[in-house]
Amino acid sequence: MMKKLFAEFFGTFWLVFGGCGSAVFASQIAPSSNGQMGILLLGVSLAFGLTVLTMAYAVGHISGGHFNPAVSFGLLAGGRFSALDLAPYIVAQCLGAITGAGALYVIINSSGTPDFSTPGSFATNFYDAPVYFEKSYSMIAAFLTEFLLTAFFLIIIMGTTDKHANGKFAGVAIGLALTLIHLISVPITNTSVNPARSLSQAIFVGGKAISQLWLFLAAPILGGISGGLVYKFLLQKESEVYD
Numbered sequence: 310m311m312k313k314l315f316a317e318f319f320g321t322f323w324l325v326f327g328g329c330g331s332a333v334f335a336s337q338i339a340p341s342s343n344g345q346m347g348i349l350l351l352g353v354s355l356a357f358g359l360t361v362l363t364m365a366y367a368v369g370h371i372s373g374g375h376f377n378p379a380v381s382f383g384l385l386a387g388g389r390f391s392a393l394d395l396a397p398y399i400v401a402q403c404l405g406a407i408t409g410a411g412a413l414y415v416i417i418n419s420s421g422t423p424d425f426s427t428p429g430s431f432a433t434n435f436y437d438a439p440v441y442f443e444k445s446y447s448m449i450a451a452f453l454t455e456f457l458l459t460a461f462f463l464i465i466i467m468g469t470t471d472k473h474a475n476g477k478f479a480g481v482a483i484g485l486a487l488t489l490i491h492l493i494s495v496p497i498t499n500t501s502v503n504p505a506r507s508l509s510q511a512i513f514v515g516g517k518a519i520s521q522l523w524l525f526l527a528a529p530i531l532g533g534i535s536g537g538l539v540y541k542f543l544l545q546k547e548s549e550v551y552d
Contacts, residue, residue: 316372317398318405320364324376325409325509329432331356354491362484377503378402379533383463387537406509414513425514433510433518434501434525441496451498455528458490459502463536501525
């Protein structure tokens with residue numbers, strides 16, 4: 310079990326450090342008017358996808374490669390995960406995410422005290438804020454986005470890791486799914502679909518990021534559970550039994 314928990318810790322650390330790190334240091338989601346270069350929306354989306362893809366192959370065979378409490382809840386609902394392991398996995402994921410965010414915080418503070426006063430600072434999630442393209446999305450829109458995207462993420466995860474699927478390419482499909490999810494939802498919420506990732510950034514920013522955090526905990530978890538149940542009862546073959 311300890312190896313599984315360390316795998317979840319390191320995998321979630323890498324997701325936050327790589328994904329949120331790209332958003333914090335290299336992003337410029339929209340092209341800049343002053344000529345500065347950044348990796349933009351596509352680059353940040355790829356970074357998040359690549360963190361999951363690389364860790365899925367690095368440590369996925371040890372822990373199952375959840376790196377996300379919503380995935381753990383969803384796999385539990387789908388009959389692929391033990392309830393006894395749920396709490397330890399979530400603790401390991403949150404600690405990994407917070408440690409990754411802490412490393413980013415130390416780096417960004419090394420060049421002066423950062424300004425975290427605007428929504429989306431330090432890759433935090435948000436709603437009701439015109440951060441990108443001068444357009445704001447409501448709480449309901451944000452909740453629906455996070456719920457649906459996490460539900461489909463679970464369907465993809467369960468489908469690609471199905472006993473009848475080609476498991477060798479599951480990590481690629483899951484990583485690309487997370488890339489697509491970010492391409493859709495970064496302008497809406499800065500993309501969560503992962504309560505640990507949302508928690509870790511909000512802790513260091515505080516303020517409004519904390520007050521809005523409930524949505525980025527609840528919507529992904531409920532979406533993950535729904536996706537797990539949809540796959541189990543509507544898509545999975547009845548004869549399949551998972552340990």
